[in-house]
Amino acid sequence: MGIELIYQKWSGKINEVTIGSESKAVKIGGQNSLPFLFKEGGLPNRPRIAFEIWDVPPQDWPDELRRPYGGVLEDVIKWAERCQEEYKAEIICVRLLGAHPDLGNKPSAEEARLVELLLQKVAVPLIILGCGDDQKDNELMPVCCQAARGKRCLVGSAVQDNYRTLTAAVLADGHNIIAESPIDINIAKQLNILISDMGLAQDRIVINPTVGALGYGLEYAYSIMERARLAALSGDKMLAMPFICFVGQESWRAKEAKALETEFPQWGPQRERGIIWEAATAVAFLQSGADILVMRHPESVNCVRDYINVNYQDVDS
Amino acid sequence: MGLSGLDIYKLLPKTNCRECGFVTCLAFAMQLAKRQVSSEKCPYLSDEAKRTLESASRPPIKLITIGEGDGKLEIGNETVMFRHEEKFHHPCGLGFIIEDNLGDKEISETIKKINALNFERVGCMLRPDLIAIRQNGNTDRFVQAVKAVREQTSMNLMLMSKDFKAQQEALKLVSSARPLVYCLDKDNYQEFSSLISEFKVPVVVCAQDLSGLSEITQNLINQGIEDIVLDTGKKATTEKIWEMTQIRRLSLFRSQRSLGFPSLVIVENRADPFQETLTAITYIAKYAGIVLISGNETWEALALLTLRQNIYTDPQKPLCVEPKIYPVGNVNNNSPVLITTNFSLTYYTVLGEVEASKVPSYIVASDTEGMSVLTAWAAEKFTAETIAATLDKCNIKDSVSHRRLIIPGYVAVLSGELEERSGWQIIVGPKEASGIPSFLKNL
């Protein structure tokens, strides 16, 4: 009995966003098909993994996560170099947490110099994140954008109540923007409209849908992403942006990832548990359409990179 | 689903005898198509007509039961492609493969390990569902191994053997436990179908492509065998995702009966347990009814069972706990009082940390309709007003002699108004639950 398969044809397409400049630039998005359904449409760009680094030594990272970065957590440049050289990072994501008023309040000019130095030392594309304090970020991000002028970084995060300053800076200096919405498809769309209305091209926007870790609300963002992707493929241009998922940050907050075996003997050894928690969270979000995964543990990154490479082996990188 | 009034009319006796209460067979057929009446009203239906009508009225993806009793596994009866469209109904089964050529001692140790894979998360017990015994050698050894496994676990069983005699002997021993038989393929199904009919057990049908599968299942359906699980064999992950998507689409959108069954995927990668886990993660998200793995490490099972719980949560109904006072530990009238939301994930996270602190405390779960702290606050379900009302309603003041309330750090802004409204002194707790132990100890 012959079975006639059902092919879904979509009218919409996800925007292709280019991050970085020159030969190391990376393209994401550009698909007109649901994740991994290669027979139904084009998935021209494989999902990418960014290594998350901080400009101040992280205090609350569990030992398992600090071990691979022994000796470099105090020096963000060395940290970035280790990610690039030893762990073969394709993208580096720097979080300028040290600028936060409660965490050292580093002057914006100092952070801008750091961005400049990073761009000199690191060849791969850069994602630059503010410190999370709106007021400080509105002073900090424009100077950092300027320091990285023309390097086509991905910069974040714009939120519904605070997007103007960042959008203007991104626009002026030729970067891409992260538009963050709290697990809410309407806000995601609204924010994309607001940002586009300021003149930033739609293929300069990446959506951060605010994911939760495996076991910690993963399913909420998972479904929001599926809904947004379906809407985009059906023609909604204001949702046709690639997704960035902060998987590392969420996974390593989970008890299952960081608790020692002595605390929870029934969960078994911590090392594999931590690594798989981050990797499994990442792979789950690949099913709902993640384009950039921001991750922390090099082993987790390795696992997910292998997974992506095997499944995208017929696609040129 | 599927049959029109005219299709049904063709199956009726066309005598217009009126015994069904309708003037004509056609009128009756029209009502049947709308499912307004039961086909039993016509006493003259042929057996074939009955079977056709029955199979036409079953859901697009048949519900399959493996095992019996409390721990039985029910899979299938899915209705959507994406969970937000309704929900995924029957959590996919997770199973482990045990080789029959292991020694008896090794089998016992493996089963012991698998039996111990139980985890409590957000108020639910998570546990795997199946043990599959795979034949590697002679008939007797397989039967022995099945017997040994059956004696040592209450978990549902799957019998993996293409040896007719071995299946027959094993089924004689364990068919009352409704094991899943693996597998019927194009070479053996004619012979094996008698076994399935005799023992009335669910069966996996295996073929490399959907047309091949369909041919076998259609044959089995015609013989009255309909407790079927589908397997398209070992292939690349993206190819599998495509096939599982097609099986789901064809059964939902085209009522393709011969594919209207749950699917099974075997994920084996002993050399790389991480990749095995990630591949299994893929199929839990994308349409598997059963995922079988070879590894039995705690971390692998914990990750897979947790994802299954996430994916199969009803998106319209967040998991909630009853809004009330929960005493934790040996409380007295001086114990601290913490308030949080009744979203299960929030409540259980707070509970875990309060327990870890070893400081006896009261947790008040406020009714936020299952929203987390920040979401509930934004939606005005967790405000000074609602919290004050909760305190009143639950009568926490009868349990403690003090009037100090600890609120989540994320809603510190509520302090002033809440103090006014409730008359309680407000203490701002940590933002993250992980800060609770040190907070309570230093209170």
Ligand code: SF4
């Ligand atoms: S009882 Fe059966 S045969 Fe008689 S009219 Fe009704 S449908 Fe026709």
